[in-house]
Amino acid sequence: MRDLQAGDRVLASTERGNLIYSEVLAFLDRDPAIKKHFYVISTHNGATLSMTAAHLLFVWDGNCTGGALPAEGAMQTIFASDAHPGQCLLTLEEGAEGHLNGQLSRITRLRVWEDRGAYAPLTAQGSLLVNGAMTSCYAAVEKHQLAHWAFGPLRMLYSWTGPNRVQGEGLHWYAHALRWVGKLLLDSELFHPWAMESTDR
Numbered sequence: 001m002r003d004l005q006a007g008d009r010v011l012a013s014t015e016r017g018n019l020i021y022s023e024v025l026a027f028l029d030r031d032p033a034i035k036k037h038f039y040v041i042s043t044h045n046g047a048t049l050s051m052t053a054a055h056l057l058f059v060w061d062g063n064c065t066g067g068a069l070p071a072e073g074a075m076q077t078i079f080a081s082d083a084h085p086g087q088c089l090l091t092l093e094e095g096a097e098g099h100l101n102g103q104l105s106r107i108t109r110l111r112v113w114e115d116r117g118a119y120a121p122l123t124a125q126g127s128l129l130v131n132g133a134m135t136s137c138y139a140a141v142e143k144h145q146l147a148h149w150a151f152g153p154l155r156m157l158y159s160w161t162g163p164n165r166v167q168g169e170g171l172h173w174y175a176h177a178l179r180w181v182g183k184l185l186l187d188s189e190l191f192h193p194w195a196m197e198s199t200d201r
Helices: 144-150 152-161 173-185
Strands: 009-013 019-043 048-052 055-059 076-079 088-094 100-123 127-130 133-139
Touching: 009 100, 019 088, 019 127, 019 133, 019 152, 019 173, 048 055, 048 133, 055 088, 055 144, 100 127, 100 133, 133 144, 144 152
Parallel strands: none
Antiparallel strands: 009 019, 009 127, 019 048, 019 100, 055 076, 055 133, 088 100, 088 133, 127 133
16 A cells, blocks of 8 residues: 555446446545554455554445355445454455456454554545455545545546645545534544544554
């Protein structure tokens, strides 16, 4: 993540789970020095990703033994801290003739550890593939669709001006403003308990 730059194209997914390439428009948060607790989530097919507690993850609670994708809209987003073994993640599999396909794989292991560096890239699609598993670009608020809608103006701005290639470290100004507005207007139940605090978690 630390080497990713605005303007790079990364694998993302549509709402149906189909894989597409999407441009990194900016970083919603970028802090290589911060120390945080990370949830390290491993799947049956070997995908392993490390996320902060309040980051959103796409999961499905159905049977993913065959790996087939669920119907559109069947996957939900949860905070990484709410993930548990048995849930299914959308992961990357190499198919026939080297084609890349999305496939569901069951979470088999979850652990928490402390590390330095937090990175939250924003793609045009609002999702991205991290170490073989699909994640949301968003954190703090429980609903991916709400966050994607709220960041729509920022995505539109960068679609006109091009990616933000000169962003400094820390929380993006737009994300900071949305957090402030969210505290005023939204029910606190929509937010992860750690997301609105200024802590090292």
